[in-house]
Amino acid sequence: MADPIRVLVVDDHAMFRAGVKAELATAGAGVVDVVAEAADVGEAVAQVRESRPDVVLLDVHLPGGGGVEVMRKVASTPGLADQTPRFLALSVSDAAEDVIGTIRGGARGYVTKTITGPELVAAIRRVNDGDAVFSPRLAGFVLDAFAGSIDVAAVDEDLDRLTEREREVMRLIARGYSYKEVARELFISIKTVETHMSSVLRKLQLSSRHELARWASDRRLL
Incomplete structure (x- = not known):
């Protein structure tokens, strides 16, 4: 059996992080393992370095620059660029500019916080395998951006x-x-x-x- 997918949860709300960890422990038992958590950009980059997650669940809006800044710093930090984890945005925001900006910043997927535990586990597995994952409505934003429908x-x-x-x-x-x-x-x-x-x-x-x-x-x- 494959080792569990190592997950870092990044969100500035402690109660939400606790909820995600509990949900993943139940729905993702034996499949995912939350190895660390972080509340801001600096903590997130430090935890990527220390805990070496496979997938980072990343909120879009964070103290210190937001989710895009986390991805930028990880990609530009010596020793991390060659071991960059997959990033999956998990956000309350379903606005087009957040979705498009986050994907342009390097995320492999974007799902909203209305997602269920089993759905989140499935999204983590797909992102870890290299697939792109979006909530249905959000996928339309990305397609529209590439098609030029959104300036x-x-x-x-x-x-x-x-x-x-x-x-x-x-x-x-x-x-x-x-x-x-x-x-x-x-x-x-x-x-x-x-x-x-x-x-x-x-x-x-x-x-x-x-x-x-x-x-x-x-x-x-x-």
Whole structure:
């Protein structure tokens, strides 16, 4: 019987990491083995070096630069570039720019956190074997990007004006969340949401949340 697939779980929420580990211990017994975890970019790179995982379950939004920065640093670190693990994004975000940006950064797959334990184990096995794995809706984003239906460069240029937190607020507001709901979702104050929203509208030269919703929909960011 083959050795279990060595997995590193990277996410800045400790409770989520614990949940993933418990789910994999149940659904992936004898198939996967969570050998380490990390909460930010620096810890993730250090754990790749120390624990030598086969597959890294990687959140897109992390303190210190995000999942793409983890992949960039691993690829450019002496001693790691020749033993780079496979990266599988596991994120709450299903926005086109996150999916496309993460795949361009080097991930072999992208699944959302609504995935079940058995589905996640299957995705890990496929990525470890060299396959590309996407949740069905997200695969469409990647195909559209290659077909030219999504102007990736234009999307990146617009989003580069926003901070990571502003992007999170923008996406939730564009989806119709109230300021109170955004504050609860992101664990920030309503006043902070208002401040971020004002900054988003100013940077994107929009005047209302309704214009923001249209702007995000046109770019397939919802």
